[in-house]
Amino acid sequence: MNKVKIIADSTCDISIERLKELDIDLLSLYVVIQDKQYLDLEEIKWNDVIAKVNETGELPHTAAINIDTFATTFKKYVDQGYDVIFLSLGANFSSNYNNARLAAEEFDEGRVYILDSQNLSSAIGLMLFKMAAFRDQGLSAKEIVEKMEKIIPLTQTETALETMQYLYKGGRCSALKFMVGNILKLYPIVKVEDGVINVHKIGKLTFKNALNIIANDFRKELEAGNVDEDFIIISTVGNEPARSYLCDKVSQFFPKEKIYLYDAGCVVSTHCGPGTTGFFYIRKQNPKKAE
Numbered sequence: 001m002n003k004v005k006i007i008a009d010s011t012c013d014i015s016i017e018r019l020k021e022l023d024i025d026l027l028s029l030y031v032v033i034q035d036k037q038y039l040d041l042e043e044i045k046w047n048d049v050i051a052k053v054n055e056t057g058e059l060p061h062t063a064a065i066n067i068d069t070f071a072t073t074f075k076k077y078v079d080q081g082y083d084v085i086f087l088s089l090g091a092n093f094s095s096n097y098n099n100a101r102l103a104a105e106e107f108d109e110g111r112v113y114i115l116d117s118q119n120l121s122s123a124i125g126l127m128l129f130k131m132a133a134f135r136d137q138g139l140s141a142k143e144i145v146e147k148m149e150k151i152i153p154l155t156q157t158e159t160a161l162e163t164m165q166y167l168y169k170g171g172r173c174s175a176l177k178f179m180v181g182n183i184l185k186l187y188p189i190v191k192v193e194d195g196v197i198n199v200h201k202i203g204k205l206t207f208k209n210a211l212n213i214i215a216n217d218f219r220k221e222l223e224a225g226n227v228d229e230d231f232i233i234i235s236t237v238g239n240e241p242a243r244s245y246l247c248d249k250v251s252q253f254f255p256k257e258k259i260y261l262y263d264a265g266c267v268v269s270t271h272c273g274p275g276t277t278g279f280f281y282i283r284k285q286n287p288k289k290a291e
Contacts, residue, residue, distance in 0.1 A: 012026075060270050083141035084113065131144055228283065233262060234247055
């Protein structure tokens with residue numbers, strides 16, 4: 001059986017140090033601001049994105065990794081005797097997945113696998129934790145992919161936003177919702193469902209209320225026995241107080257040592273804006289499937 005190399009893109013929103021510990025390679029997407037491209041994480045960070053939005057009033061956008069870069073990276077590891085698994089930002093958010101899939105076609109069957117995370121940010125990070133654990137248990141690339149195809153739809157993203165401006169600019173909420181939200185100081189909670197960002201709930205009056213809703217949603221899932229308890233992740237766009245608050249809230253009923261805290265990156269900054277606080281966990285089963 002060949003060795004397994006796991007590769008992710010820069011939207012996974014876990015630390016570089018953690019990726020090195022897990023022996024996972026990273027490929028950077030591009031962030032495009034006023035027609036100029038920057039390598040995500042290497043040449044631009046989340047705070048640069050927010051500063052540019054404030055300066056220009058326009059949202060940046062991301063550009064996928066090109067096919068040649070994927071092919072070159074895959075070849076490097078295939079030539080060393082690895083079978084490769086690439087876990088991509090959700091296909092509905094970027095052409096990254098399709099570019100990787102096209103590059104994989106250059107290799108013999110079973111040497112390069114491309115997984116659509118159907119998600120973004122630290123939800124991808126959770127999946128990487130699982131993949132690394134399966135690899136270290138001695139599973140083959142094919143076996144890891146088969147397990148991940150079941151886990152991916154169970155990975156939950158619930159995110160509180162401090163502003164609706166970015167959803168509005170990105171076309172993910174109407175002008176009316178944006179206006180009403182600003183007047184009433186409503187804080188939306190969004191989920192990624194079927195690979196798409198959707199407004200899930202609205203927290204009233206304070207951002208803390210929105211965080212409380214997220215914690216309570218998770219507690220209900222936990223009490224129902226529907227949570228994979230290996231680990232969860234909380235990540236934010238420059239909002240350490242919110243991250244600490246949510247961590248303290250959740251650690252009242254979930255082991256704190258299993259809660260990982262990270263900074264979100266440029267993609268979440270672009271889609272959701274400053275202050276965004278994301279909560280990520282994996283279910284044991286999908287309630288929709290159980291109905």
